[in-house]
Amino acid sequence: MEDIYPGIVRLRFGSPEKFTPSFFKRPASDRILSSMPVPKKSHLDIDCIEFRKTSRGCLLEIPLSSGEDIYGFGSQMKSFRQNGKKRTIRVNSDPPSDTGETHAPVPYYLSTAGYGILVDTARYAVFYCGTHVKRSSGRNSGGGKAGCLSDRTEELYGGSDSQSRKVVMEIPSAKGIDIYLFYGDTVLDALRRYILFSGGGCFPPIWALGIRYRGYTKLDQEQVIQLCESFRNDNIPCDVFGLEPGWQSKAYSCSYEWDKVRFPSPDRLRAGLKELGYKISLWEHAFVNPSSPVYGKLRPFSGDYLVFNGLVPDFSIPKAAKIFADYHEKEFVRNGISCFKLDECDNSDYIRSPWSFPENSSFPGGMDGEQMHSLLGILYQKTIDDVYIRNNIRSYGEVRSSHCFSAPYPYVLYSDLYDHREFVRALVNCGFSGMLWAPEVKHGLSKEDFIHRLQTAVLSPLALVNAWTMVHPPWKQFRRAENQRGELMGDRKDLIAVVKKIFQFRMSLVPYLYSAFLRYHLEGIPPFRALVLDYPDDLKCREIDDEYLVGDSILAAPLFAEQQKREVYLPSGGWFDFNTRKFFQGNATYEISPKLDETPIFVKENSILPLSSTNESIDKDTCFNLTVLAFGDNPEPFKLCIDDGTTFNYENGDSGWMELSWDRTAGKGVAKIRSNCRIKRYRISKWDHVQAASVSVAGACGGEVQ
Structure with missing residues (x-):
């Protein structure tokens, strides 16, 4: 021991x-x-x-x-x-x-x-x-189920x-x-x-907590710029635009080179999107096409099986990782690419074609296929993350596989599957293992399904719309087949207004989420987590997988499909409905019926919640105009992180806090700044004290559910 x-x-x-x-x-x-x-x-x-x-x-x-x-x-x-x-x-x-x-x-x-x-x-x-x-070594005590014979296999x-x-x-x-x-x-x-x-939880750059949109895979350079301009013209918040496989000359497997027909001038693309306030995310996977500039160098350091006719590099070998990383640094990171989507580093044996390498593979570093399947996601993340670290840049990407000790890597898991309840369950479960999950939105079966999915996405580690199969933004047509045929909805104005409201809500939460992520990094507290972690002695919380905590003060209770109401269990203490400001006593179950455009969350009593006015995008100089909500009679102080938002300079002391507190005697809010960082990150526009004017107990809002 x-x-x-x-x-x-x-x-x-x-x-x-x-x-x-x-x-x-x-x-x-x-x-x-x-x-x-x-x-x-x-x-x-x-x-x-x-x-x-x-x-x-x-x-x-x-x-x-x-x-x-x-x-x-x-x-x-x-x-x-x-x-x-x-x-x-x-x-x-x-x-x-x-x-x-x-x-x-x-x-x-x-x-x-x-x-x-x-x-x-x-x-x-x-x-x-x-x-x-x-x-046991002694005589069995009997038992079995013969005494209550059943005709049901489930029993x-x-x-x-x-x-x-x-x-x-x-x-x-x-x-x-x-x-x-x-x-x-x-x-x-x-x-x-x-x-x-x-190694502590990851601490993403502040812009990464805004909205991320991944565009249709066949878009060309001009179409990307036009789409990004349309978001700005329509005042739709978006910080990151993701390019899917179509940006590469070869994608399955990858060349890691721009397609010269669809993207004849990557420099112009980068400059155009930067001027509009966007960061760029590039899709790729680790399987190296014979046309790639790194193919020849990586061939001696790859496994003995091909995937999509491409090499599988062994990132456990430092030289292999360096070849791959150096290329990405030169071609992409130093040219302003902010993050990557690392696809297909997992495995599958249960679809029509088991596309990845077999377990009997061997790799020159000494691992076999079984071990490499477990660790490829982690090694891939490390290889790319090391590039950003040595350039003093914080990144925040997407990845489709991970394993033990993954908390420090700035990557969020996602899936090609699309069950909304399973996505929420994965988000909740990931917190137990120091992981992050993106319940990405691709399309919807109905307007209600699409909106409820968006509401979940903005209450997750990555507010992601993955429209890689959608020619047009899904809020113009959420059904995939009709979207691809260009059959846009005639009544889409109302839906677009709801989408903007949901996105604006996410942008208002960025200062709160940013501080929650810093606690993840410094204290190891997951910013998104199951109720049972904070209430382990509450036996009801031990079964709840469709509610979760966002930071220390927010409880999210998403709706699914075409639900108009749901049951919500609130743990001990007092809780405020964020949308109505109504107060609820904890240790009880309530039925709630939020409006379709209301994201269903509750705020813990005696919390301070800083909300920003709407920003369409965030950069290193953004100053957030805050409305600070103080809930309850004795709100606990809340610390907002101050740093440059993009580098690791905070590790050397270039950082600080703005502490928000409520002076009960004077009946006013107080903000104190302790910072070595010269950036003015926050400006307080208004304080609002939310008190329990009307108290809802079990039975007052649909009744307690036993």
């Missing part, structure tokens, strides 16, 4: 493999972790952990106490509380059912008892989360009569394993240690 930091322990069993997630991780947030107090109790008896080698690899058995619930395992889309489930930690973009396979599975779980366990492996580990009961296969008190983990091929234990006085405290040990 090795005590690494207060509350973090490493246990080694047998002889672990060389290539594991920890082998490639970023340095831990050493100063912060070292200063954290030792948890009052460990919550897990290390002596009860069992290990043994088998012909299949190795096994771990870890106790699971009565009343203990577990969460995590990465970007799980199909389930929330993981007790009683089998989780296969296998990268897959199209999981057919709730197996544990997903875009970014992580061999890590978090317990309501106040600890987290990470199994340091890139193998397709399997976790049996209290699913099976071993035969017959619905679970064991008795619950196992262990989590059993099988790690294939390995003859040893390291596990990391993260302890805390609360479940959130344990998670914070994991995120800080990963």
Whole structure:
């Protein structure tokens, strides 16, 4: 046993493999972790952990106490509380059912008892989360289901009569394993240690928290400029315009060169979009086309199978990563490209064509295909992120796969799947593993479905409209087939007005979100997280996967499809409906019926919420005009981050705070600035004190739901 930091322990069993997630991780947030107090109790008896080698690899058995619930395992889309489930930690973009396979599975779980366990492996580990009961040495006590014979398979296969008190983990091929234990006085405290040990959460540039739009894949240079101009003419907020595969001369696999027909003058494009206030994001994947300038250099450092007739570079080899990174630095980063979308670094075996490399692949750095599938997303992120870091530029991109210790990388996960409820569940689950999820909007089945999806998107880590299959913006026609045929809606003015209101709401939240991300970076607190992390003793919160916290003060309760109303559970304390300012007592369930253009959120009592006036885009010199809302009688102070918003200079002290507080005696707001940064980032236009004039208790707004 090795005590690494207060509350973090490493246990080694047998002889672990060389290539594991920890082998490639970023340095831990050493100063912060070292200063954290030792948890009052460990919550897990290390002596009860069992290990043994088998012909299949190795096994771990870890106790699971009565009343203990577990969460995590990465970007799980199909389930929330993981007790009683089998989780296969296998990268897959199209999981057919709730197996544990997903875009970014992580061999890590978090317990309501106040600890987290990470199994340091890139193998397709399997976790049996209290699913099976071993035969005991004594006489069986009987049981079974014969006494209540059923004619329904769901009941017959619905679970064991008795619950196992262990989590059993099988790690294939390995003859040893390291596990990391993260302890805390609360479940959130344990998670914070994991995120800080990963290197702290990412801190995106401030412009990246605005609206991002990815255009139709076949747009050419002039069409891109015209579309961007139309957004400005229509006063539609947008900070980042994303180019999809059509910008490249070869896309499947990638040349990483501009298509000279569609984009004859990339310099003109970059200058034009910069003048309009846009940043540019470029789509790509890691599979290198024979026409690419880096193909010849990377060929000796690639796997033995091709994907889309392109090389699969081995980014675990520093020289391979440097070749790829240097090219991107010279051709793109130094020419003003602000971020990348890193596509198809996952895997899929459940569609018509299993397009990625097989598990039996071998790579010159020493990994096989199984290990590389687990780590390709992380290695790809690191390769590109290193370019921005050495140029003192903060970036914020998109990625389709990730793994352990990913919190420091400024990338948000996304999916080609499109179930709205699964997207929200993935967003909620990602917080348990120090990951971020974008519930991107592509199209809608109805006006209500489209609007509800947009409302979720603006209450997520990345407010993303991915219109790569839509010739026209989806608010002009949200149905894909009609959009591609140019059949725009005749009554689209009303929808456009709602879209603008939703986008403007997101822009108003940017100062609040920016400070939440800084806490993610410095303190390891996920900016988007499940209710159970803050309310672990509330048994109702342990089941809720369609509500979540945004920062410390906002509770989001999205609607789905054509819903006009929904039930919302509010945890302990008081809560204000943001749209009506009505006060609700917590520990109760209410039925709400927001208007279609109202994004359904609640604000915690005694919070301060700074809201910015509308900006159509954000740059390094933007000064936000704030209306500061103080909710309740005794609002807690709120700190707004001040820095240049784009570089890492804050690490050297070029930063500060504006602290907002409410003077109850004087009945007015107070703002104090402590900053070494010369930029004027905020101007307060108005204070508004929101008090509980009318109190809603259970039954007053549709009734409590038992």
